[in-house]
Amino acid sequence: MSTRLPSYLNAAEPGPWAMFLQQLDRVEPHLGELARWTDTLRRPKRTLVVDVPVRMDDGRIEHFEGFRAQHNLSRGPGKGGVRFHPAVNLSEVMALSGWMTVKNAAVNLPYGGAKGGVRVDPGQLSRGELERLTRRYTSELGDFIGAERDIPAPDVGTNDQVMAWMMDTYSVNHGTMQPGVVTGKPVSMGGSLGRRDATGRGCFVVAREAMRRLGLPLAGARVAVQGFGNVGNATARAFHDEGARLIAVQDVHGTVFNDAGIDPHALLAHLKAGGSWSDFPGASLIPDDQFWGLDCDVLVPAALEGQITPEVAAQVRARIVVEGANGPTTPEAEDILHDKGCTVLPDVLANAGGVTVSYFEWVQNATSFFWTEQDIHAKLDRVLSEAFDSIWRSAHDKGVNLRTATFITACSRVLEARAMRGLYP
Numbered sequence: 001m002s003t004r005l006p007s008y009l010n011a012a013e014p015g016p017w018a019m020f021l022q023q024l025d026r027v028e029p030h031l032g033e034l035a036r037w038t039d040t041l042r043r044p045k046r047t048l049v050v051d052v053p054v055r056m057d058d059g060r061i062e063h064f065e066g067f068r069a070q071h072n073l074s075r076g077p078g079k080g081g082v083r084f085h086p087a088v089n090l091s092e093v094m095a096l097s098g099w100m101t102v103k104n105a106a107v108n109l110p111y112g113g114a115k116g117g118v119r120v121d122p123g124q125l126s127r128g129e130l131e132r133l134t135r136r137y138t139s140e141l142g143d144f145i146g147a148e149r150d151i152p153a154p155d156v157g158t159n160d161q162v163m164a165w166m167m168d169t170y171s172v173n174h175g176t177m178q179p180g181v182v183t184g185k186p187v188s189m190g191g192s193l194g195r196r197d198a199t200g201r202g203c204f205v206v207a208r209e210a211m212r213r214l215g216l217p218l219a220g221a222r223v224a225v226q227g228f229g230n231v232g233n234a235t236a237r238a239f240h241d242e243g244a245r246l247i248a249v250q251d252v253h254g255t256v257f258n259d260a261g262i263d264p265h266a267l268l269a270h271l272k273a274g275g276s277w278s279d280f281p282g283a284s285l286i287p288d289d290q291f292w293g294l295d296c297d298v299l300v301p302a303a304l305e306g307q308i309t310p311e312v313a314a315q316v317r318a319r320i321v322v323e324g325a326n327g328p329t330t331p332e333a334e335d336i337l338h339d340k341g342c343t344v345l346p347d348v349l350a351n352a353g354g355v356t357v358s359y360f361e362w363v364q365n366a367t368s369f370f371w372t373e374q375d376i377h378a379k380l381d382r383v384l385s386e387a388f389d390s391i392w393r394s395a396h397d398k399g400v401n402l403r404t405a406t407f408i409t410a411c412s413r414v415l416e417a418r419a420m421r422g423l424y425p
Contacts (some may be wrong), residue, residue, distance in 0.1 A: 004021065004042055006016075006043065006044075007070075007092065008047075008391040009090070009091055010299065011040075013171050014091060015091030015092060015095070016087060016091055016092045016094075016095035016096070016305055016306070017091040017095045017098075017342050018091075019091075019095060019305075019306075019327055019330065019331065020094075020095045020098040020099065021042060021396045022331045023407060024038060024041055024042060024407070025329065026331070026404055026407070027164040027404055027407035027408055027411055029154055030400070030404070031408070031409045031411060031412060031415065032248075033346075033421065034179070034411075034412060034415040034416060035416040037128070037418050037419055038347070038380065038411070038415065040072065040418050041071075041073075041098065041101070041300065041411065041414070041415070042417065044069050044070065044071045044072075044094050044097060044098070044270060045055055045070050045071060045072055045073055045268075046069070046070040046090055046144075047067070047069045047070075047090065047092060047093075047094065047110075047400045047416075048067065048068045048069070048141070048144055049065065049066070049067055050065075050066040050067075050137070050140040050141070051063055051064075051065070051140070051142055052064040052066040052069075052118055052133060052137045052140060053066070053147050054129060054132050054133045054134060054136060055138065055164075056129055056226075057126050057128060057129060057156045061095075064089065064118050064119055064120045064133065064137075065088075065118065065119040065167040066116070066118045066119075066123045066140055066141075066200035067088065067089075067090055067093040067116055067118070067119075068093070068098065068114065068115070068116035068138045068141055068144055068150070069090070069093045069094045069096075069097040069114060069115055069116070070112065070113075070114045070144075070150055070403060071094070071097035071098045071100065071112065071115075072098075072101040072112045072113055072114040072115065072414055072418075073112040073182075074112045074415075074421060075104070075105060075110060075111060075112055075113060075152055075414060075417045076104075076109075076110040076112055076113030076124060077111060077112065077146075077147070077148050077149050077151060077152035077422060078097075078111070078112050078113065078145075078149065078151070079104055079109070079111035079112065079113065079114060079150070079151050079153070079355060079358065079359075080096065080097055080100040080113055080114040080115040080116070080150075080152070080153065080289075080355075081115060081153045081154055081155025081156075081158070081184075081354075081376065082097075082116045082117060082118075082137075082152045082153070082154070082155055082162070082166070082334065083096070083115070083116070083117035083118075083123075083155040083156045083157055083158065083195075083272045083276065084118050084120050084121070084122040084133075084157030084158050084162070084170050084336065085117065085120070085121070085156050085157045085245075086119060086120060086121045086154070087119075087304075088117035088118060088119045088120075089119065092305070093115045093116060093117050093154065095305075096112045096115035096116075096155075096325065096326055096327075097114050097115040097215070097293075098113060099113065099114055099162050099326055099327065099348055100112075100113030100114060101113025101348070101414060102406065102407055102410040102411065102414075103347070103348040103351075103352050103355060103410070104246055104352075104355060104410075105110070105409070105410035105411070105413040105414050106349055106352065106391065106406050106410040107352045107356055107357045107384065107387040108356075108383075108387065108413070109347070109355065109356065109381055110359075111151075111234050111355070111359070112414075114150045114151075114152075115155075116141070117155070117235055118133065118137055120133065120157075121157075122157045129275075130162070130369075131165055134165040134166060135165055135166075135167070135169045136164050136292065138166045138169040138170055138173075139169060139173060140166070142173075145170070145176060145181060146170075146178075146181055147180035147181050147362070147365075151180065151181065151182060151183060151358070151362060152166060152181075152182045152186040153182060153183045153355070153358050154184040154230075154353055156229070156304070158371075158409070159184075159230075160184055160185055160191060160196070160266060160269045161184045161186070161306055162278050162351065163182045163183070163184045163185045163191075164185055164189055166182050166187055167179060167181055167182050167185055167189065167190075167366075168183070171175045171180075173341045179317065179365045180362055180365040180366055180397055183195070183318060183358035183359075183361040183362055184354075184358060184361070185361070186400050187364060189288055190361075190364070190365050191264055191361060191362050191370070192357055192358075192361035192364055192370070192371075192376060192378055193372065193373040193376055194357055194360075194373045195354075195357045195361055195376075196234070196382070197230075197234040197238075197360065198199060198353045198354045198357035198358075198376075199230065199231045199234065199236020199324070199353045199354035200205070200230070200232070200233070200235035200236075200237070200238060200302075200324065200353070200378060201234060201235075201238050201353050201377070201380065202232075202350070202351060202352055202353015202356065202380060202384055203231070203300060203302070203324045203350050203351055203353065204235055204238035204239055204242070205323050205353065205380070205381055205384045205385060205388075206322065206345050206349055206350045206384055206388055207239075207298055207300075207320060207322045207345060207350070209384075209385055209388045209389070209392075210244075210255065210300075210320055210343060210345055210388070210392075211297075213297075214319065214343065214390060214396065216297055216320070218239075218242055218243060218244055219243040219244070220243065220244070220245055220248050221239070221244040221245065221297040221298055222240045222244075222245050222295065222296040222297045223236070223245065223246050223247065223252075223296060223297065223298045223299075224246075224248040224249075224291065224294050224296045224298070224299050224300070224318070225248070225249050225250070225253055225300040225302060225324075226249075226250045226251070226291065226299075226300065226301045226307065227250070227300075227301070227302035227303035227324065227325065228249050228251045228267070228268075228271075229251070229302070231302040231324045231325070231351065231354075232249070232300065232418070233264055233267075233268055233322060234299075235300050235302060235322070235324055236249060236262075236264035236334075237265060238269075239298070240261075240263065240264050240265070244298070245260075245261040246261055246262045246263075246264055247261065247262065247294065248262070248283075248286075248289045248291060248296070249262060249264070249267065249283075250288060250312070251277075251303070253276070253277045253411055254278065254285050255283075255284045255285065255286050255287070255288050255291045256277055256280060256282075256283035256284065256285060257284055257290075257294070258282060258283040258284065262282055263282055266302075267280055267282065268285070270282075275357050280364050282306070284383070290313050290397060291316040292308075292315045292316055293316070293317060294317065295317050296317065296318050297320065298319070298320045298321075298322060298339070299308070299318035299320070299321050299322070300314060300321075300322045300323075301321065301322075301323060301324060301325050301328035301329070302322050302324030302325050303325050303328070303423065304328070305323065305325060305326055305327035305328055306327065306330060307328040307329075308321070308328055308329040308330065308333045308334075308337075309330055309332075309333050310330065310332045310336055311331050312333065313329075313333035313336040313337050313340075314333075314336060316337060316340070316342060318342060319341075319342060320342065320343050320344075320345060320349070321337060321342060321343070321344045321345065322345045323344065323347035323350045323351060324347075324351050325347065325348065326347050326351065327347060327352070328347065329344060334339055334401070336401065338394075338401055342372050342404070344401065344402065344403065345402060346403035348403070348406050348407070348410065349387065349388065349391060349402070349406045352384065352387070353380055353384060355386065356380055358378060360376055360380075376414075390409065391406050391409055392405075394408060394409060403408035
């Protein structure tokens with residue numbers, strides 16, 4: 001593998017990009033004549049590393065590492081989130097941009113894949129420091145982003161306020177209002193209704209479609225969710241509202257469990273009111289290491305990548321794993337889950353709801369015509385249901401798992417576009 005790594009990555013520790021390359025290796029035999037173009041996907045089109053100096057509240061100047069990767073632009077401008085997290089690095093951003101290429105093509109959006117981030121713990125910054133970091137990072141990206149070039153969106157550690165600052169900075173720097181430069185903005189600034197819960201809602205839609213085909217009833221289904229951020233809590237609420245039983249939730253603060261069911265609305269309200277996991281009256285704390293082995297129908301890893309390792313996979317008892325996070329299951333772990341009869345709904349399909357509604361927002365910004373939330377939900381359901389149906393049939397026709405089927409569909413679309421465009425000069 002090291003011979004195919006770019007020189008700026010460490011061959012001894014290639015990071016998440018190595019996982020993406022493994023996934024490409026698995027799909028390449030299924031690409032036919034398009035396989036001659038596969039190396040296009042093994043090399044990001046562009047990567048940018050920038051210094052982000054920030055004046056802190058006490059007058060010090062701190063420097064942070066900023067990144068943006070544009071993996072492939074054959075089908076349209078780059079699209080992908082911005083992550084503020086202390087573990088962000090170039091390999092991670094490259095892998096996330098590659099998964100965005102696959103994700104966008106899998107649901108047939110007219111985008112390429114991109115991703116960005118800053119190596120920082122946003123929880124350690126004041127609001128003023130966070131704003132100055134965001135604005136400086138946006139300025140450093142300069143002409144790398146734009147409504148027809150590369151459109152950022154929220155990701156781990158960022159939100160609609162960060163997107164508002166990015167849009168304002170870009171607009172001021174370019175001397176004209178540019179709402180389409182980012183998505184996931186506040187509704188008051190051209191954001192789309194339904195965007196905040198879109199990723200979690202999409203996880204539910206894809207899981208619902210899989211459950212129908214596997215003969216698993218939704219009512220009363222036992223669900224466990226890892227991560228209670230934007231994606232995790234939206235997924236939990238969607239399952240709860242449709243009659244499923246949320247038996248466990250885990251995040252960095254601990255794991256709560258109630259076999260009779262947890263009300264995610266009550267848990268969210270409890271936390272917003274200043275309560276903690278330990279004093280939530282609707283569930284009890286259990287040891288974190290018991291989470292993965294819980295007897296459940298649906299398991300949703302919605303935190304960070306690399307959570308389900310081979311050791312963890314050996315404990316999993318779920319019928320379905322819904323990847324709300326990006327890259328939560330290693331390839332070796334997925335093989336173990338498959339051998340156990342567990343169906344993995346891959347991130348590049350399961351969590352595509354966010355980018356789908358981001359696309360709706362981008363279209364609305366371009367036309368200055370906005371849809372109702374009911375319209376957004378209906379369009380999202382249709383896009384994901386149709387994509388799932390096509391990929392499910394492909395998986396059964398080709399005798400492969402859903403991740404490989406998703407990669408076959410997506411990579412074929414991307415590489416066909418690459419082949420049709422040709423090389424210039």
